[in-house]
Amino acid sequence: NAGVTQTPKFRVLKTGQSMTLLCAQDMNHEYMYWYRQDPGMGLRLIHYSVGEGTTAKGEVPDGYNVSRLKKQNFLLGLESAAPSQTSVYFCASSYRRDRGNQPQHFGDGTRLSIL
């Protein structure tokens, strides 16, 4: 049972380059999330989705775009990478809230460095 899978696991980019981070879940979860984790800042929500074809902004959405074309996949895009986007990115998923207060399940993270 794979759970939440993130690709790639590591990546180094130059300033101005673009890339897409992929998150896939096999638990049929309705909700999906992208977070970034930086030293001393805890987890900060970038964007989230409550269902296929929907996305919404979190706390720190600037510089990122997302898409949820399929229920099982949630893509995070950086159009023009900046050094401030150097971080560890986590994807998470959960059942929708009318199933009760469900916990989120996390992937292992993508470590991204922008030079």
Next chain:
Amino acid sequence: GNSVTQMEGPVTLSEEAFLTINCTYTATGYPSLFWYVQYPGEGLQLLLKATKADDKGSNKGFEATYRKETTSFHLEKGSVQVSDSAVYFCALPNDYKLSFGAGTTVTVRA
């Protein structure tokens, strides 16, 4: 919205010591409460949860009790091991999302 305040640490302990990490919450209604653990180089894993007042969640020797009177959900373990070295996060639902505490780094020395 709902929020949690968590003891930040860092906390350094010797093996077999008692661990407690404080977490208090502010919430509308009585949401579920969670503790997550993050081991070095890994993602967050659900450690335990409690779904209503006076519930006790437990896993891997850790326990936390949902206290409505004190709006708290403190994490405890009676005898820690080196393998418990990790970052611990308290969390609760906030609309569609989870609100996380800042995380507490725990280091256990042999």
